[in-house]
Amino acid sequence: MRDLSDISAPLARLALRRPVTICMLFLSFLVLGLVSSRLLPLEKFPGIDIPQIAVVVPYPGATPAEVERLITRPIEEALATISGVVEMRSESRDDASEVVLNFNWNDPISARGIEVREAIDTVRHTLPADVERIFVYQFNTDDMAVMQLRISSDRDLSMAYDLINRNLKQPLERVEGVSRVQLFGVDQPEIIIRLRPDALIATGLSTLDITQILNQANFTLNAGAVETDRERIQVKPVGEFRNLDDIRRLPVTAHLTLADVADIGYELPRPRAGRSFNQTYAIGIDIYKESSANLVDVARAATQVIQAADGHPEFAGIYLMTLDNTAESVTTSLRDLLAAGLLGAVLSIIVLYLFLRDWRVTAVIVLSVPIALFLTMGFMYLLGYSLNILSMMGLMLAVGMLIDNAVVVSESIKQEQQDAFARGETPNKTTIELGAGRVSLAIIAGTLTTAIVFLPNIFGEKQEITIFLEHVAVAICISLLASLLIAQTLIPLLLSKLITNGQPTAASDGRVKQIYLHSLRWSHRHPRWTTVIMLALLLSTAIPFIQVSGNQTDMAFNDRLFMNYFVTGQYKLEQVETDVHRLEAYLYEHRERFEIEHVYSYYTPGYAMSVILLKPDRTLSVSEIQRRIRADMPPLARSRPVFGFQGGNTSGVQVTLQGRSTAELERLADQLIPQMSQIQGLTDVQTATRNALDEIQIHLDRAQLERFGLSTRQVADQVDVALRGRNLRSFRHHPEGDMRIQVTFPDSIRRDVRELETLIVGQADGQLITLNQVAEFEQVAQLGAIRRFDRRTAVRITANLDEISLSEARAELQNLFGSIELPAGTSWSLDGGFRTQQQQNQIMLVNMLLAVALVYMVMAALFESLLLPSAVIGSLLMAICGAFWGLLFTGTSLDVMALIGLLILMGIVVNNGIVLVDAVNQQRAAGAALETALIEAASRRVRPILMTVATTVLGMLPLAMGNTQIGGDGPPYAPMAITIISGLIFSTITSLYFVPHAYSRLLAWRAYWADVWQHAGGPLRAPTKSSESNPLS
Structure with a gap:
């Protein structure tokens, strides 16, 4: 029997000596996994704090310049x-100020939020006195709505607030796990107190007097308590309005009530926005879940409530449509992943059996997959992770690699048993232990190198892509470590029970193996030709590298398009609605040609957007549908519709101009837009500024005011109430809940400037004084909004891409702006998708370089050699070469998913080289000559290498050939799978020759330089024959 002192497999030894203990250990892992699979939160995205804080200060009625x-x-x-x-952006509008701060991903956003609030408190006293509230928003992925419901009908839904609130909103709020339900598009009626200016002035009261009287009459107050000998009783003076009659009968003078100077009643608020679904007016409901709630459970319960309401008789003729269901997209993604995983698993099992020709060994190897997955889910739950589309992607990628260690161990054990029979010995537990020990170092190194490539993403610089990759990495790393534990313990244990007592069937070398060994001998005997061939293959990477596009904004996977309307003036809501309806009519007229299923629109007086939902079984690409829609799009009177992204164009082409004033920058942008539009592939070029505003400035004549005994505050207050109204304390005794009370004037004043000019503002000598008697009116143009980036005024030009990549667009724009002389003090920069692409490429490149360094260090530590890892590292270059050729042949872009595939590939491909190098080391340590060691190691390891590669490739083949997408509606997995498959196949084929060739060349170069050093008088001596047998010498 051989000496086992140099080959150690302590875990295999423990498993063989304590089989019951090991079985109970894995049984406990299975129980933990089963329990955790029910407890793991199911989400679309993990709960991640977005490093962004927004400060919003509502201030309606001012100009953008004043707000700024x-x-x-x-x-x-x-x-x-x-x-x-990192970046500060602000926008000053006519109704609010918004300042957005961007931080690094590793910043503690909660602490930064406290700092922001404290900083605002220091300047709060310097802001206008009529600033009521300042909102500070922090963002988390859990803040997204889990369901979006749209309600439409041929009926008039303007008065349907009570119906929808009672049958939908309130029941949904009672669903377990729902945090809030937002209803928009239909409003609760409010109490409107319309003052009659002539009657009010006749009483000698001002609007300020009326609002004070109302606020003093509608109150409740905690006034302390009365303490008797036996009890303590709270005292609360209550003076709240209980009905409209209380408001009408409110005294305003000694002889008059409020009803004498105002008309009081219930009215619907003026609509500030409109929505339509399939060309009919729509109401929206967004449902949000608690962070700890299960996504699927919440969505299922909410769907039951929606279905119950849909069947209610009062909802006859009302159409309920789920616009977006996050749970459905997650379950669709999970279902697609399971289908792809099962198909890949079946293919892998078939190939595995064809190699092994033993169903029992095949079953043992395959058994490692579910055990590893259950163990992974158990530890993910203990570590506080959720089951989301990212962790599911990690599990899906890991499935194809989970049997690799088991295959290598089982093949090594089988080889040892065959060798034992060849020596006339009977295999026993020591044989099993020896077989497991021979590859122990190789599978440890292979697993660690695969897992370690993710360490820079987990512990390195935080960016958006690395934050999300962390959840992919955790799933992969835990599952691979689980497979390593299984291969070291459970596999030897089960194989010892299956095949110890019988001679295993010797595997036929086969013609493929004979051809490989023959060509390997030729390669070893013709090193120069081998080097030339390898260098030629590496240099050929330049061909696909140049031709593969680096497009980061591929929208081919989208199931919806976003049409943004840039309103060209200041219009009423009804006028913008006319434009939206005209475009909707055009889309519906050609809905079959455009493959449209639904259209949902949202519009305000200054902005509109249409969401075009495409048919799931469409045959046209997104780019083709966009071209068809643009081709015959009717001109709109008040807006310019362009394709963009949800919430505006933030991921396409963005050029930011910074300078002294918005007006100058807008004039410059108007000059640049025609030149940018001439670039082939750029469409929908425009500025992202808001439309200009017309403002009526009322210049009060102080002399006239003094003559009539009026104050500027009194007149301004009258105008403010007439146009904006004034909100009072809510009416709290309505059956539907709190109801807003507003004091205002007749609507005619808001509809006609002449009515405003004749607004009664006072009384003198028995005559009514109108506004035009004490003021002059001037109509001036104002900017629609003022944007600032990093405290400098800025204007942004946006565009979409059509059959052109971001890299190509970047080059064209840099050439254009390089030939233009901008005014002094003006600068330009590329933002949006350009910045995202640059950040992603930089972080992925840095992480890949770090991964290579970490892989090298792991192999150097395990092999105890600084030289031998170089033989394995070379296979990485071959993998990159194969990956780029695969992307070129399949016409796939080098997008984010392909970059992730490259990162994963770097950890996988070195496994084959590690197995080969470890086997060569063992053969040389046993005294074999170099060529004999190389041939024998290749002969022993080519089967497990081909088996592991075949199972990994077949496991990912359904992802590469299918249309499975992240989350059901995100980027497809195909680019990542294609990158891994093509790189792995090419690297495997070449590494079977490159690694032995590099191994022998490295030893020859070391011997050569040692000889040179010795002849130069150095302390080293050339290796002798005995030392040459030691790979570490």
């Missing part, structure tokens, strides 16, 4: 003191 001067700039100055701010 009075609110935005002071807030920017205060926020500039906060550490860690």
Whole structure:
């Protein structure tokens, strides 16, 4: 029997000596996995804090210039003191100021939120006194709605608030796991107090007097308690309105009530936005879940409530449509992954059996997959991770690699048994232990190198892609470590029970193996030709590298298009609605040609957007559908519809101009847009600024005001109430809940400037004073919005891509702007998709280089050699070569998914080289000559290498050939699978020759340089024959 002192397999030895203990251990793992599979939260995305904080200050009725001067700039100055701010963006509009801060992904956003609030508190006293509230928003992936419901009908739904609130909103809010339900498109009626200006002035009261009277009459107050000898009783003076009559009968003077100077009643609020679904007015409901709730359970319960409401008699003629169901997309993705995984598993099992020709050994190897998956889910639950589309992607990728270690161990054990029979010995547990020990170092190194490539993503610099890759990496790493544990313990144990007592069937070398060994001998005897061939293959990478496009904004996987309308003026809601309806009519007229299923639109007086839902079984590409829609799109009177992304164009082409003033930058942008439009492949080029506003400035005549005994505050207050109204304390005793109370004037004043000019603002000598008697009116143009980036005024030009990649667009734009002389003080930069692509490429390149370094260090430590890992590292270059050729042949872009595939590939391909190098080391340590060691090692390891590669490739083949997408509606898995498959196949074929060739060349070069050093008088001496047999010398 051979000496086992140099080959150690302590885990296999433990499993063979304590079989019951090992079985109970794995049984406990199975129980943990089964329990965890029920407890793991199912989500679309993991709960991640987005490194962004938004400060929003509503301030309606002002101009953008005033908002910038009075609110935005002071807030920017205060926020500039906060550490860690990567980018500061602001927008000053006529109704609000918005400042957005972007931080690094590894910043503690909760702490930064506290700093932002403290900074705002320091300037709060400098802001206008009528700023009511300042909102500070922080964002998390859990904040997204899990369901979006749209309600439409041929009936008038404007008065359907009570119906929908009672039958849908409130029942949905009671669903376990639902955090909130947002209803929009239909409003609760409010109490409107319309003051009659002439009657009000006759009483001698101002609007300020009326609002004070109303606020003082509608109150409740905790006034303490009365303490008697036996008890303590709370006292609460209550003066709240209980019905409309209480408001009408409210005294305003000694002889008059509020009803004498105002008309009081229930009214619907003026609509500020509109929605339509399939050309009919629509109401929306968004459902949000609690962070700890199970996505699928919440969606299932919410769907039951929706179905119950849909069957209610009161909902006859009302159409309920689920616009977006996150749970459905997740379950679709999970179902597609399971289908692809099962198909890949079946193919892998078939190939495995064809290699092994033993169904019992095949069953033992395949058994390692479910055990590893259950163990993975158990530890993911213990570590606090959820089951989401990213972790599911990791599990799917790992499935094809989980049997690799088991295959290598079983093949080694089988080889040892055959050798034992050849020596006339009877295999026993020591044979099993020896077989497992021979490949122990190889599978440990292979597993660690595969897992270690993700360490830079988990512990390195945090970016969006690395944050999400962390969840992919955790699933892969845990499952691979689980497979390593199984291969070291359970596989030897089960094989010892199956094949110890009988001689295993010797595997036929086969013609393929004979051809390989013959060509390997030729390669070893013709090293120069081998080197030339390998270099030629590596240099050929330049061909696909140049031709493969690096497009990061591929929309081919989208099931919906977003049409953004840029309104060209200041219009009423009804006018914008006319444009939207005209475009909807055009889309529906050609819905079959455009393969459209539904159209949902949202519009405001200054902006509109249509979501075009495409048929799931469409035959046209997204680009082709966009071209068809553009071709005959009717011109719209008030807006420019262009394709973009949800919420605006943030991922396509963006060029940011920065300078002194918005007006100058907009004039420059108007000059640049025609030149950018001439670039082939750029479409929908425009500025992302809001439309200009017309403003009526009322210049009060102080002399006239003094003559009539009026104050500027009194007149301004009258105008403010007439146009904006004034909100009072809510009416709290309505059956539907709190109801808003607003004081205002007749609507005619808001519809006609002449009505505003004749607004009664006071009384003098028995005569009514109108606004035009004490003021002059001037109509001036104002900017629609003022944008600032990093506290500098900016304007953004956006565009979409059509049959052109971001890299090509970048080059064209750089050539264009390089030939243009911009005005002094003006700069330009490429943002949006350009910045995203650059950041992703940089972080992936850095992580790949770090991964190579880590892989090298792991192999150097395990092989105890600085030289031998270089023989394996070379297979990485072959893998990259094969990956790029695969992308070129399949016409696949080098997008984010392909980059992820490259990263994973780097950890996989070195496994084959590690197995070969470890086997060569063992043969040389046993005294074999170099060529004999190389041939014998290749002969022993070519079968497990081909088996593991075949199972991995077949496991991913359904993903490469199918249309499975992340989350059911995200990017497809195909680019990643194609990258891994093509790189792995090419690297395997070449590594079977390259690794032995590199091994022998490295030893020859080491011997040569040692000889040179010795002749130069150095302390080293050339290796002798005895030392040459030691690969570590």
